[in-house]
Amino acid sequence: MRSFFAHIPKELWRSYQWQIQSRIKTKEELKRFINLRKEEEEGIDKTAGKYPMAITPYYLSLIDPKDPKDPIRLQAIPRAVEVDEEIQAHGEEDPFREEGEIPGLTHRYPDRVLFTLTSFCAVYCRHCMRKRIFQEGERARTKEEIDQFLDYLRGREEVREVILSGGEPLSVSKEKLQYILSKIREIPHVEIIRIATRLPVLAPQRFFDEDLLDLLEKHSPIWINTHFNHPKEITQESAEAIEKLLRRGIPVNNQTVLLKGINDNPETMLELMRGLLRIKVRPVYLFHCDPIKGAIHFRTNIEKGIQIMEYLRGRIGGMGIPIYALDLPGGKGKVPISSNYLIHQEGSKYIFRSPFGDKVEYYVEVF
Numbered sequence: 001m002r003s004f005f006a007h008i009p010k011e012l013w014r015s016y017q018w019q020i021q022s023r024i025k026t027k028e029e030l031k032r033f034i035n036l037r038k039e040e041e042e043g044i045d046k047t048a049g050k051y052p053m054a055i056t057p058y059y060l061s062l063i064d065p066k067d068p069k070d071p072i073r074l075q076a077i078p079r080a081v082e083v084d085e086e087i088q089a090h091g092e093e094d095p096f097r098e099e100g101e102i103p104g105l106t107h108r109y110p111d112r113v114l115f116t117l118t119s120f121c122a123v124y125c126r127h128c129m130r131k132r133i134f135q136e137g138e139r140a141r142t143k144e145e146i147d148q149f150l151d152y153l154r155g156r157e158e159v160r161e162v163i164l165s166g167g168e169p170l171s172v173s174k175e176k177l178q179y180i181l182s183k184i185r186e187i188p189h190v191e192i193i194r195i196a197t198r199l200p201v202l203a204p205q206r207f208f209d210e211d212l213l214d215l216l217e218k219h220s221p222i223w224i225n226t227h228f229n230h231p232k233e234i235t236q237e238s239a240e241a242i243e244k245l246l247r248r249g250i251p252v253n254n255q256t257v258l259l260k261g262i263n264d265n266p267e268t269m270l271e272l273m274r275g276l277l278r279i280k281v282r283p284v285y286l287f288h289c290d291p292i293k294g295a296i297h298f299r300t301n302i303e304k305g306i307q308i309m310e311y312l313r314g315r316i317g318g319m320g321i322p323i324y325a326l327d328l329p330g331g332k333g334k335v336p337i338s339s340n341y342l343i344h345q346e347g348s349k350y351i352f353r354s355p356f357g358d359k360v361e362y363y364v365e366v367f
């Protein structure tokens with residue numbers, strides 16, 4: 001696919017603004033690059049106004065146009081199944097009750113608050129857990145809304161970490177970002193700022209901007225959580241973006257979502273985790289796919305996730321093994337789903353199952 005863009009000068013291709021301005025948002029534009037399948041053409045028509053489409057040239061260039069099951073294609077191009085009656089009858093728009101009194105703010109754990117800065121994304125991922133927010137159109141929080149959030153934050157001394165999320169928090173102007181980061185930094189009880197951004201995957205060019213990197217570095221400690229789902233997303237450009245962040249002292253962690261037909265296979269997941277370690281991104285979570293209206297077709301059962309986790313154990317170092325977790329409905333919090341390696345206990349004798357399938361006795365006497 002990259003060959004379609006071979007005529008684009010390097011400076012443009014490496015410009016985030018160009019990537020955003022050149023996003024493919026209509027069926028007609030997309031058809032110039034790729035032979036759409038019937039369910040995709042229908043998907044684009046039927047999801048219009050409900051679940052918008054936008055694809056950066058960069059992300060589009062990763063698709064193998066000959067492969068109808070290409071994992072980038074499945075994440076980016078709408079399919080009719082999203083609005084299928086049966087799919088629509090399941091799941092909820094906001095199963096976690098994120099919407100509260102202050103626009104964009106969710107305060108679920110005492111020490112962490114989450115604030116969504118935009119309803120804009122570089123690419124609208126078809127599996128997005130916040131699909132609901134893109135119906136209102138693309139916008140960033142106003143200064144008034146940000147001030148309302150900051151006021152709330154000032155009054156909550158138990159909060160140590162602010163999570164800026166979206167949409168895409170790093171799509172706001174540098175002026176707005178400077179404003180919000182510097183105001184958060186004036187609040188003494190906030191220790192950590194976490195930015196949940198998928199730009200390293202969807203438009204890594206964002207991080208080729210030294211002014212943005214200056215701004216992030218200046219407000220340290222900032223941690224980035226990103227969202228790689230498939231080894232194909234690990235490219236020279238995404239690796240370059242990560243390298244630039246790391247050089248500025250910004251650690252990058254990853255959250256993957258377990259998605260049917262995209263990464264629900266042990267080999268793919270192992271390859272993804274190995275790829276992440278190669279570019280020095282630490283995989284933190286593998287999330288079970290949430291019950292989101294319009295994205296239910298991406299769900300697998302929980303056994304699949306456990307099987308993948310067991311496959312990883314023993315095949316990659318501990319740094320490359322994320323925590324498999326799910327978000328409980330009603331905003332009850334995230335919980336790890338763990339396989340049991342301790343299979344029996346009797347007094348001081350414990351029996352474990354090894355990563356290689358052996359049964360091993362282990363004795364603990366505590367004095």
Ligand SMILES: *Cc1c(COP(=O)(O)O)cnc(C)c1O
Pocket residue numbers: 106107108109112113114163334
């Ligand atoms: C996921 C989430 C967090 C962060 O949880 P971690 O386990 O720290 O990643 C915080 N607040 C809300 C509302 C969340 O949904």
Ligand code: SF4
Pocket residue numbers: 120121122123124125127128129130131166167168198227
């Ligand atoms: S980048 Fe994140 S918030 Fe935006 S559409 Fe994709 S998953 Fe949703």
